[in-house]
Amino acid sequence: MKFSDRKVFVVGGSRGMGAAIVRRFSAAGATVVFTYVASAEAANQLAAETGAQAVRADAGEREVLIASIRDAGPIDIFVYNAGLLVFGDPLTLVADDVDRMIDVNVRGAYFGSVEASRMMPNGGRILVIGSNTADNMPWPGLAAYVMTKAAMQGMARGLTRDVGSRDITVNVIPPGPTDTDMNPAEGPRAASMLAPMAIKRYGTPDEVADLALYLAGTQARGITGSLHTIDGGFAA
Template sequence: MDDFAGKAVMVMGGSRGIGAAIVRHFASAGANVIFTYSGSPDAAAEVANETGATAVKADSAKRDEVVAAVADAGPLDMLVVNAGVAISGDVLELNPDDIDRLIDINVRAPYHASVEAGRTMRDNGRIIIIGSVNGDRVPWPGATAYALSKSAVQGIGRGLARDFGHRGITVNVVQPGPVDTDMNPETGPFAKMMHSAMAIKRHAQVDEVAQLVMFLCSPAGAMITGTTQTIDGGVGI
């Protein structure tokens, strides 16, 4: 996609999985890519060496680090907020501090990163937040906090689409279902259960999610804003 040549792109959470795939796609399309990482320095170095992208250490649970990373990146053309964590279990047993950290990373970080990017983002820019199909449905017990966070980013996307629309900046949420990553491998113990609810009975690949992000960031996505774009193989249809 030659349309990304020279574009300034930041990916929050780009060292592994979906985020690393997004970094690779933008870099291969000629964009100038900066990505953040927190707990995976070796993986971040590998992605940076492979793609020529710049890796920046920033903990998405800390607002000041999130805001500083985006501000230091300068005027962006595109921001993709991919960093996220998942916690599940008996709601009566889960550590409240862990839940607060999940909300910091999954909700507060996308909000503050997007707002900070919007201060200097060039007109007709793009903001993408990686959500989850669990923002729409919760097919098993124990996922309340995670689902809460992914429902919340839908509101962020719709609201910021209004706030930034007069500048031609689009804001969308991409909602994957099961994706074949280290956190949720297609060969994992829960894969069969997940596939049973899907029309296309397999995990998505990280490149498939990245390609959807690329489409939304391309000129073809100029009139798509305030939406949730679900890529889940038909979970729950």
């Protein structure tokens, strides 16, 4: 799959799955722009490594996010990878923290995808990195987080209808336990994560990136409004 004539915009691309996606599309020849917030050193290193452009933009700030997408010019492929996790007893969670998570996980995904679609030619691709917990949540304390991830799925299905006449596809990739800084394979929660899985191993960021590359290719032009879970059978 070659993407030498494609521009890719990745929201949240400096680390983990986002960085793997930046590397995959860059290696395939795409022009890649990615955003970051706090990880300036990692973002600059990734940009130097791949030739991608790093842009500081907070996904939870609507106007900042929209401006960064608009400034990138026409975009062929949009990947929304930004996400926050706030967990704990819903009776004691700080309301502002939950609001911030909603801003990043839900509002950012919606307004970013809409603005990207505005900048896209016919045949564009929108990919939202969600979570398999939207379909299966075996632990307490994650109601607010799961709410945001389920909202992303609904948004993608609805947007599919809005942009389908332009042959733009909209799909969600919900990963399961994936070996990143947020949830390392050797971390304290690993045993509980592995327990429900049919394949007892963490996924890798590269596996998620490979799936994103496939869904962005011409062979996937008929795939839209769909969830493409990659979780080792966690939610089976």
